[in-house]
Structures are given as structure tokens and as C-alpha cells.
Amino acid sequence: MSEATGAAPQDDTLPATGKLLLVDDDQSFRQRLELMLTRKGYEVFAASSVAEARTLAAQAQPTHAVLDMKLDDGTGLDLVTELRSIRPDIRIVMLTGYGNLTTAVAAIKAGALDYLAKPADPDDIIKALSAEGDDKPEPPEDPMSADRVRWEHIQRVYELCDRNVSETARRLKMHRRTLQRILAKRSPR
Structure with missing residues (x-):
């Protein structure tokens, strides 16, 4: 507590807000990421498939999305255009364990804000989701080797x-x- 005011010091970082659609077929990764994103302040709607994601997106109309590139019933790219039609200002981050330049370019052209390799650092995901306007997030300070x-x-x-x-x-x-x-x-x- 601060002696002058008797109040606890304030954290300068604002909590994240909004509805977030999380789509990943790796259950353990999805659960860890869902917990972390919920703790950061997002209302998380988690799905393991394209079909489940479509249903959740229509109901929740998310402001943010974190999509895995490769899913059992399609790809995260299949969802980007659909999510943009539901909500044009949605902020989308693509994740992949099978990254290559072609899919990264396709994700960005389709409307994703950023493209991160799995296992992505949760802080990097948050930075990408919370970047202002069309700004690109800062490169990670300590990227994985x-x-x-x-x-x-x-x-x-x-x-x-x-x-x-x-x-x-x-x-x-x-x-x-x-x-x-x-x-x-x-x-x-």
C-alpha cells in the first residue's frame, strides 16, 4: 500500500476485454491457452473444430479470435473470411505447428492480423490481439531459438x-x- 494515499499501487497495464473465439484441436494446448486468456480478461469461447467454431462464432460474435491453422475438419483459414463477415473489425491471430511462408501470406491476405508458430508464447498472443488499430505487434523481445x-x-x-x-x-x-x-x-x- 502507498503510505500517502493508503491505496495499493496500480498496475499500468489494462486488462484485455472482449469475446474471444479460440479454435485448436490440441486439447491440452487449448485448455492452457483458454485459462491464460480468461485470466487476462477475455470471455473465451473454445472450439476444437471448424464446425464447432462456426456455431460459437454465430452465437457469440467475437471481437477477437485465435485460430489453429490445421484442424481435423478444415483449416483456420476457412474461418477467417467467415469471421470477418460476422464482425469486420475482429482481431485474428493464426497459430500453426506447421508454419511456412505460403500459409503465413495466405492468413494475412485473408484478414488475420498476425501469424505465430506453435507453441506460441501467451504474451506474444496477447500483444498481437491487443495491438492498436491495424498496427502490427512489436517483435518478441526474447523469441524462441x-x-x-x-x-x-x-x-x-x-x-x-x-x-x-x-x-x-x-x-x-x-x-x-x-x-x-x-x-x-x-x-x-
Whole structure:
């Protein structure tokens, strides 16, 4: 408490506000992100598919959206234009574990504000969602290293393959022993 006023010091950062549509088919990631975004002040409507997202979007008319690029029944890109038709000023951030330049350009052209690689830092998502007007968010102060992004991608594919080393190595087009060495190491910083 401040001695002069007897009041607690104020936090200069304003809480986020608005209805947010979160669409991701990775249940654990979606739940963590939903909790974090709720704590930041958003009213979160979470969906695991394009079909579920369409229903929630029509009901909630969200002001913000965080969309996964690759979903079981389509892509987050399928939703961008539809969300813009429901609410032209919606702020959309695309997430992907399979990033490449072509899909990033397509997401931005469709109307997404930003495009982040998964696992995206929650603070980077908040910055992208809360950037003023058409301003682009500031680049991250401490982005993940390329080695960390690679390691996270390998871990994600490994989990999607039910922790089967042979299947993961085949899908990543890498030698099984190389993959085993990578999996045995700690995550890079």
C-alpha cells in the first residue's frame, strides 16, 4: 500500500476485454491457452473444430479470435473470411505447428492480423490481439531459438504419433537413431 494515499499501487497495464473465439484441436494446448486468456480478461469461447467454431462464432460474435491453422475438419483459414463477415473489425491471430511462408501470406491476405508458430508464447498472443488499430505487434523481445522451435515441432509430432519413435522418425523423414538422440536431450533454450 502507498503510505500517502493508503491505496495499493496500480498496475499500468489494462486488462484485455472482449469475446474471444479460440479454435485448436490440441486439447491440452487449448485448455492452457483458454485459462491464460480468461485470466487476462477475455470471455473465451473454445472450439476444437471448424464446425464447432462456426456455431460459437454465430452465437457469440467475437471481437477477437485465435485460430489453429490445421484442424481435423478444415483449416483456420476457412474461418477467417467467415469471421470477418460476422464482425469486420475482429482481431485474428493464426497459430500453426506447421508454419511456412505460403500459409503465413495466405492468413494475412485473408484478414488475420498476425501469424505465430506453435507453441506460441501467451504474451506474444496477447500483444498481437491487443495491438492498436491495424498496427502490427512489436517483435518478441526474447523469441524462441530455431533449435527450440525445431525441438518443439519434433515433440509435437512425437506426441501425435502416440510416442512411437519409428512412426515419428518416418513422418519427420529422419533416421530413428537421430530422433532417439534428440528425444533423450533436454529442450534447448
